[in-house]
Amino acid sequence: MNNRGTNLDTVRRYNLSRILGLVHREGAVSRSVLTRETGLNRSTVAALVSELAALHLVVEAEPDGARGVGRPSPVVRPHPDCVAFAVNPEQDAITVGVVRMHGEVVAQVRHEIDQPLGVAETVRVTAELIAGLRAELPASAVVVGVGVAVPGLVRMPDGLVRLAPHLGWVDEPVATLLADATGYPARAANDASLGALAEHNFGAGRDVADLIYLNGGASGIGGGVIIRGTPLGGVGGYAGEFGHNLVTAPDGPDQPSTGGALEDEVNRGRLLDLLGLKSADPAQLERALLESDAPEICGEVERQLGILSIALRNAINVLNPELVVLGGFLGSIYAANSELLDRLVAGQTLAASYEGVRIVRATLGADLLLIGAAELAFEPLIDDPARLAGSVATPV
Structure with a gap:
């Protein structure tokens, strides 16, 4: 309130x-x-x-x-019985978790898929996964709602997914459809913005008022910004789309670029291809990267870190944060050669803007987006516990 x-x-x-x-x-x-x-x-x-x-x-x-x-x-x-369902639909999997207040993930299931699903099928699969997880909760459980971390542009007031290009979604009311399918209140927002909020509340960004968060996943690169302790949403909630910023020049002065966006050049799919993996969860991908000494793998990691340094230089010069947090596979390639990225960013950024800036990995690990999605569900309850007590804060 x-x-x-x-x-x-x-x-x-x-x-x-x-x-x-x-x-x-x-x-x-x-x-x-x-x-x-x-x-x-x-x-x-x-x-x-x-x-x-x-x-x-x-x-x-x-x-x-x-x-x-x-x-x-x-x-x-x-209360350990007070939980939210958290959902993260991606190109290669739908992950659903049960999260307690204070960001504790107590159960989760990853449903792998061969290709991105349409919204109707995503909602159907998600509702089934939620029902399965709900059956394992105690009868006294208080389910506050469902939060969805979407890799795309999500309109802030109503959770309409305006564009999730890697999922093929355009103007899809995923939150409304999930609420109808599950019977729980549902809200949706951009995945990386929720990741920034989770790291700010419980992770590397605790007690940090100004931070930038970049997440790399199967569906590209997104970001979130915390300014003076408050998430930066923009007019419609679309702020933080770092992945679509150009990091290489267009084809000509009058030609649109045919590539060269950050997420085109710093790309999880390229890493999987070189590693000979069809798919991998975040922990598997990181383990494969850190255990490999193949020259082509090391070279690709260095190339991607070089491109990433350009994006971070631009972001730091514009926003002057105290902290830059890297999540998903961005944290993994940083772990593979952190010294290189630190040196490149320091060498390119305005000296005054870079003073005091730290680059760190996200500390919430693979649970980060689930924790962020759950924050979306907990927010209305925390804002007014008494108003919601009669609807969601009742054991089912």
Whole structure:
């Protein structure tokens, strides 16, 4: 909720949101810290925590190994039964996960496909995967909704996929269709923007106000930007499409480029071909890259890092971040020769803009996009737990 309002109920709902937001971000917070951070008195915090516990959103426990004088302050944690379903459709697979608050992926299934599926078939397969995962959850589970990380342009207000070129989707209401198919509230957004949010909340970008995130996957390269702690969405939600920026010159002054976009030149498919792999999950691809000493593999990694350095130079010069986070196969090629990329970016970027910039790998690993998609589902609940209590915050 964005405003306190003036009546007591509005203030109560606002404070419920503040408490749940702190527990969501920190994972475990003592009541004394909640009191200090919110400025509320102890009895008010206790009442708010009790209300959230009754909704199966948080649990309280005595701190582990508590010693000292006086009664220790109870620790508040996200309720383990409160979960979201997270979905990431790609060219080669549909991955669905069960994610708890504070970014803990507790189950997932990867459904491999030979070619990208249309939206109707994607929704059908996803609904079946969700039903299978739901059957394995306890009866007390609180399912807050479904979040979808889409490799494409997704309109912010309603989750309409305007364009997902690698999936062949144009103006597809995937969130609405999934909500109808599963019975859960569903929201969709760009995968890399959600990856940026996940790394900012729980990963390499914790406590960093300004960062750029670039993700490389089967469907190309996307990005997300956090400015002063807030995701940069743009007017429609399409900000961060670094993969479509040109990194080589057009064919002529009056000719459009026939290639040369970042995701054309820095490409997962090229790596798989050279490694002799038809497909691979992120861990398999990275293992194959790091274990190979074949000259053609090393040369391709160096070529792709050189192209990537151009994109990072441009982004750093424009946005002046504190941190650049590389996810997906971009993190893997960085791991293969991090010194090369660091040197190339440092040598090309304006000295003042590069001061203090760090380039790091995403720390959430293969779960990153699932965690980001789940954040999309948790957001309305955290914004107003009381409003949603009667609809989604009920054990099914």
